[in-house]
Amino acid sequence: MTQTGAKHLLQLEGISKYYGSFKANDRIDLTIEPGQIHALLGENGAGKSTLVKMLYGSLQPDEGRILWQGAPVVIGNPAEARALGIGMVFQHFSLFDALTVAENIALAMPKDQKLSDIARRLEAISKEYGLPLKAGARIHDLSVGERQRVEIVRCLLQEPQLLILDEPTSVLTPQESEDLFKVLRRLSSEGTAILYISHKLAEVQALCQKATILRHGEVVADCVPANETTLSLAKMMVGDDIHEIAPRNTGSESAEVVLEVKGLSATGLTGFETSLKNVNFSVRKGEIAGIAGIAGNGQSELFAALSGERATAPDMIKIDGVPVGHLSILQRRKLGAMFVSEERLGHAAVPEMSLSDNVVLTRHGLEKDLETGPFIRHSTARKIKDKITEMFDVRKGNEDPPAMSLSGGNLQKFVLGREVMAGAKLVIVNQPTWGVDAGSAAQLRQNLIDLAAEGAAILVISQDLDELFEISDRLATMAEGELSTFVPTGETNRNEVGLKMTGVFEHAAGANA
Amino acid sequence: MRLELIKRSAPAPSMRILSPLLGLFLALIAGAIMFSALGKAPDRALYAFFIEPVSEMWSVHELLIKAAPLILMGAGLCICFQSNNWNIGAEGQMIVGAIFGAALPILLPDVQNFLILPLMLIFGILGGMLYGFIPALLKAKFKTNEILTSLMLVYVAQMLLDWIVRGPWRNPEGMNFPESRRFHEWARIPEMIPADGRANWGFVIAIIVAVALGIMLAKSLKGFEVKVIGTSPKAAQFAGFDRQKMIFFAFLLAGGCAGLAGIIEVAGATGQLRPTVSPGYGFTAIIVAYLGRLNPIGAIVAGLVLALTYLGGEAAQISLGLSDKIARVFQGLILFFVLACDTLILYKIRLTFGAAHKGAA
Numbered sequence: 001m002t003q004t005g006a007k008h009l010l011q012l013e014g015i016s017k018y019y020g021s022f023k024a025n026d027r028i029d030l031t032i033e034p035g036q037i038h039a040l041l042g043e044n045g046a047g048k049s050t051l052v053k054m055l056y057g058s059l060q061p062d063e064g065r066i067l068w069q070g071a072p073v074v075i076g077n078p079a080e081a082r083a084l085g086i087g088m089v090f091q092h093f094s095l096f097d098a099l100t101v102a103e104n105i106a107l108a109m110p111k112d113q114k115l116s117d118i119a120r121r122l123e124a125i126s127k128e129y130g131l132p133l134k135a136g137a138r139i140h141d142l143s144v145g146e147r148q149r150v151e152i153v154r155c156l157l158q159e160p161q162l163l164i165l166d167e168p169t170s171v172l173t174p175q176e177s178e179d180l181f182k183v184l185r186r187l188s189s190e191g192t193a194i195l196y197i198s199h200k201l202a203e204v205q206a207l208c209q210k211a212t213i214l215r216h217g218e219v220v221a222d223c224v225p226a227n228e229t230t231l232s233l234a235k236m237m238v239g240d241d242i243h244e245i246a247p248r249n250t251g252s253e254s255a256e257v258v259l260e261v262k263g264l265s266a267t268g269l270t271g272f273e274t275s276l277k278n279v280n281f282s283v284r285k286g287e288i289a290g291i292a293g294i295a296g297n298g299q300s301e302l303f304a305a306l307s308g309e310r311a312t313a314p315d316m317i318k319i320d321g322v323p324v325g326h327l328s329i330l331q332r333r334k335l336g337a338m339f340v341s342e343e344r345l346g347h348a349a350v351p352e353m354s355l356s357d358n359v360v361l362t363r364h365g366l367e368k369d370l371e372t373g374p375f376i377r378h379s380t381a382r383k384i385k386d387k388i389t390e391m392f393d394v395r396k397g398n399e400d401p402p403a404m405s406l407s408g409g410n411l412q413k414f415v416l417g418r419e420v421m422a423g424a425k426l427v428i429v430n431q432p433t434w435g436v437d438a439g440s441a442a443q444l445r446q447n448l449i450d451l452a453a454e455g456a457a458i459l460v461i462s463q464d465l466d467e468l469f470e471i472s473d474r475l476a477t478m479a480e481g482e483l484s485t486f487v488p489t490g491e492t493n494r495n496e497v498g499l500k501m502t503g504v505f506e507h508a509a510g511a512n513a
Numbered sequence: 514m515r516l517e518l519i520k521r522s523a524p525a526p527s528m529r530i531l532s533p534l535l536g537l538f539l540a541l542i543a544g545a546i547m548f549s550a551l552g553k554a555p556d557r558a559l560y561a562f563f564i565e566p567v568s569e570m571w572s573v574h575e576l577l578i579k580a581a582p583l584i585l586m587g588a589g590l591c592i593c594f595q596s597n598n599w600n601i602g603a604e605g606q607m608i609v610g611a612i613f614g615a616a617l618p619i620l621l622p623d624v625q626n627f628l629i630l631p632l633m634l635i636f637g638i639l640g641g642m643l644y645g646f647i648p649a650l651l652k653a654k655f656k657t658n659e660i661l662t663s664l665m666l667v668y669v670a671q672m673l674l675d676w677i678v679r680g681p682w683r684n685p686e687g688m689n690f691p692e693s694r695r696f697h698e699w700a701r702i703p704e705m706i707p708a709d710g711r712a713n714w715g716f717v718i719a720i721i722v723a724v725a726l727g728i729m730l731a732k733s734l735k736g737f738e739v740k741v742i743g744t745s746p747k748a749a750q751f752a753g754f755d756r757q758k759m760i761f762f763a764f765l766l767a768g769g770c771a772g773l774a775g776i777i778e779v780a781g782a783t784g785q786l787r788p789t790v791s792p793g794y795g796f797t798a799i800i801v802a803y804l805g806r807l808n809p810i811g812a813i814v815a816g817l818v819l820a821l822t823y824l825g826g827e828a829a830q831i832s833l834g835l836s837d838k839i840a841r842v843f844q845g846l847i848l849f850f851v852l853a854c855d856t857l858i859l860y861k862i863r864l865t866f867g868a869a870h871k872g873a874a
Contacts, residue, residue, distance in 0.1 A: 019522065309750050330753035341751060350745040352524075361741065361752045364734055374733045405523065 008070065009034045009193050010055075010162060015064035017050050024050040026217045027064065032162065037184060037194045039204040039225060041237055042214035043437050048197050051214070052164050055195070056088045057081040087155030088164040093147050095139045102135040105154045118157075126153050129183050144296055145176040152183070163187065164195045169203060170463070173294060174498035181207050199237070201230045213237055234438070255285040258426050258457035259306075259337075260318040266305055274298040274481045276305065281476060281486055283426070283457040288448060289486060290472030291461045292497050298481035299461045300342065303430045306459075307339040308332045319426060330365055336425030340416050342434065342461075344408065348415045351404035355396070356381040358403050359388070359418060367422065384421075392417035393443065409440025416444060420451055427451060430461045445471050465494055477501055518860040528858045533804050536851030537818070543846050553833055561832045562839075566824035574710025578782050579823050581719040582607065582774035582794045584816035587801030588723040588809035589770025592730060595807050596739040597746070598763040602648060602663030603771040604795025605670035606641040610772020611779045611790045612674060613640025615693060618700035619682050619786070625699045633700060633776055634718075641772015642765045644670065649764035653757050659764075667795065675788050682786060693786035702781040715777035719816075722770060726809035739763070771795060792823065793841075800848040819844060 010032040017025040025047045032038050042048045053059040055066070057075035065072050068084055075081050081088070095104050102119040109118060119135035126133040131149045139147060148168060155163055165184075169177040184194055184207065198204055204211055205225045213221045213236045221236045264279040276298050283289045293299055304310040306317060307329050314323035319335050329339070345351045349358045359381045363370060369380045382400065389396065392413040396406055403411060412433070420427055432448065433441035449471055452458050461478075462468050468475055474486040477500035484500050544562070545555035566572050586603045593600045600606075614637030617629055647666060651657035675691075684694040702713040730736035742749040742759050749756065774794065779786055797819050804818065805811030826840025 022522070307751070308753075328753050329751065333753075339751070343747070346745050347747045347751055350741055350748045352744055353741075357737070360734075360737055361748060364737075364752070371734060374729075374735060376732060376734055376737060402523070 008032065008067070011067040011070075012051075012055075013065050013067065015051070015054060015061045015066070017047075017054060017059065018062050023217050025054075025061075028214075028217075028219055030212050030219070032193050032195060034161065034193050035188050035191045036210060037188050037196055037208045039208035039211035040195060040197045040214065041199065041201075041204055041211050041233065043199055043237055046214040046237075047217040048214055049166065050217075052088070052166060052195065052197060055081070055164060056086060082158055082160075085159070085161035086164065087158055087160035087162070089148065089151045089155060089166065089168060091166040091168075091170065093151055095147055095150060097140040098138065100136050100138055101133055101142075101150050104139060104150060105157065108154055109157070121157060122153050125156050129153075129156065129186065130179065131183060144171040144294060145173070148172070148180075156187075160192065162193045162195060164197070166197045167199075168196075169198070169200065171294060173501040174465075174494060177203070201233045201237075204233070205230065237438070255287070257282045257284050258320060259283040259428075259459065260321075261306070262316060262318070264302075264305060264312060264316045266301060266310065266312055274301055276301050277481045279481075279483045281483060283459050285457050286452055286455050287473045288452050288458045288460060288471055290468035290475045290489070291459065291478050291483065292465060292468050292475060292501065293461075293463070293478035294501055295463055297478050297501075299430060299478055301481070302478070302483075303339070303341065303428065303461060306428050307341070333362070333366055336423075338419035338424040338427050340419055340427070340429040340432065342430040344411050344415055345404055349403040349411065352402055354400045354402055355389070355406075355414060356385040356400050358414075359384045362418060363422075384418075388414060388417040388421055391421060392447070407437070409436040409444075412436050412444060413440060413447075416447060420447070420456070424451070424456050426457045426459075428459045428461075431463060432460060433462075433464065433467060441467075465497060469494070514864060514866050517863045517865055518856070519863050520860055524858050525861075529806060532854040532857055533806065533815075533851050535857075536804075536854040537847060539850040539854070540843065540846040543850070544843060547842065551835060553835070558829070558833055561828050562825035562843075563821060565832070566821060566828050571710040572824065574712035576817065576820050576824055577712040577716040579794075580816045580820035581716040581781070582778050582791065583798055583801050583819055584716075584719040584723050584813050585774040585777070586767070586771045586795060586798035587805060587812035587816050588719075588726045589767035590798055590802040591805065591807045591809050591812055592726060592739055593763040593767040594802055595730070595743045596759050596763045597743045598649075598652075598760055598767075599660045600645065600648065600663050600764055600767045601660050601799065602645070602667050602795070603767060603798050604791060604793065605663070605667035606644045606768040606771035607775035607778070607795050608667075608670040608674050608790050609644040610637040610641035610775030611786065612677060612775075613637055613643075613772065614776030615682075615696075615779050615786045618696040619693050622694060622697065625697050627699065629699045630702065630780065633780055634773060637772045637776025638769045639772065641768040641770070641775060643768070645764040645768020645771070646761070649761045653760045659760075671789075674786070674790060678786050678788050684785070691788050695785045696780060700780060701784055702777060711782065713777075713781040715781040718773070718777065720813060722773070723809045723813050730809060735762075771798075797823075797844055800844055800851075803848060804851055819847070822847070
């Protein structure tokens, strides 16, 4: 028993966690007071997730100790964490799609409770906190925001003293985020402490009373976010100065249309896919068109249709006026279209294969000298790999490492570089900087801008509104498989786009900018 | 004290090689225990099982005869399994290949020239491919589980063979034994060194096929396609590789190899069709593929090892008076231990002592 921890709710002392020789967490100290909203800030890979997993009992620290209300505790598993009064809402939900809200919650409760009791209690709590939920609704019918509510209510039913939220707004619209903040503030005023994990600075400043900033597994600062500027917080988080993106000339409205999409409809293959409903737009030479929207509103399906991973009617998609809806991804690449998919590992790259093999993955049939007859020329593949890594500043541990050993940012630079290095007429990118560190993200955005300046037509699908406002000339929003009309970025604002993300937009038939 | 599995940060390349050796070693230990439980001196039994069969020239020849179909089918299955197509029916494809190839000398016994043997081999390959085509079509068109269909088709093939040698193809001069007529000389695969033993050129064919498949897998775009489709289906789609076409490619390739193995077996070692063509070579080939690290070149070594278990089984029967089912047990042990040791490629083992890990590790 220590005296120092007596009034703190939670105290971490010198917590370390190693993965082999890699220090994921290095002597972390952290103190959380009752009723406080405490931010844990850091870039992807800074060690935030590792730290909270130890708090929630799904990982064990290698060094250091955890004090809960002043007493040292060992949190062996999530059930023990819940018994102490720690609740957690994960970034990736752990809900059964086919079960109802009440059934999902019952799974996390002690076995002796009746389903009807749970249903009654959860509806009472959800009403009380302004988190409307129907106990009998099936999860697969719920929006992402509603699913998150289920997770939050599930935690609240256990009356936690500490609620951990991991990147809760990454799946929410700005409006939904505001609603969430109201709930969190109310919980805080009632004495529940909240550990809020994020890399979004504006949110942290608006919501949190204290912040602990992690970088490379170490605590670099403790601060009061309200006393800092966004820039000073960003600098603490990233370390070095943040790259400023060069301004650019926007594409001309009279430039030729490279990609034309007309009346694109596609029925979702499974119950969990979104159907595309009469999507119309075009992208011109030299411009960046951005599509905003919350993940799961048809963006993946749109990307699959554009790339040719899913065939459509020929006329629905045209590249340079040529109908391509029925063509394979290979044939579209031969027409000068390049694709950068959302998932880097397992879609844009084979995780276990070397970078040079991953060059072969999308460049076969396109590059000179990459094949002789049926055989691959690995020497050419390695040369192309060297060129990409040099031109796009891909940092890697050794000469030709497997794709999975690269960090998210470096792999994304490699993947983008691979597609555009030989010159591209049309580049379609889904979530270009998702899970990428700030330095690489800035470089990737600059690459896209440069490509447009060189005359490529670029379509960027992204969840990151800041990014879209920064780089795109025109913006449209996707919601439930429908696409709004494109408007020039200068003529819209975040609120307007945010509203459209919820699906509130008029149906302009044959809309085209 | 307890054992803990710790995930490695990257797969250990050394373990990829060591795992099958370790698996073999553990299978030997388990075998020794089994022999002592049967009341035999384990050292003498293991000697009789694994060393004696290769201590004489004629029995080395027998080893090569048994290794040829195992290597051929194992190499084909390596490609099939790597592409995520689970063909369990090589045994059936081998039988149908044997029937197709044997049709020529049985139905046209008077056609005797140098063309007959190459034609038989081609017919054998076609038969195996045709039989592999069935589960491929069912999988591609109706999403049927290929493990079940290819396995069930083995029993159909066995029944077909049984019927054909007792009925329409029974040797008219064979005193009603359930056997086909004996193949004439032109329809037999010549022996390599007749003075030493019975081994025929089928073994060389097997080696050539395995090496060719090894090169295809390592160097060609098709081989690359096989690996990508197997490890990362979505990336394969992104690369423009067609999974549906790969189902047919994999099954036709593995089926063709099995059909070739079938005709080599009957035109080489037996010289006629009998109610059974293979003592389960098609199933043992699955073990060959895994022991050979799903690499056709590795399948050559693995094929020789598993051929030894067949010889060992016969030796155990003769010199130890044990059932030749012992061979089956050994094959099972080898597969079991090799798959278990494969865990070590991705994980390492840590021994923890004391009880200080109630929660904290």
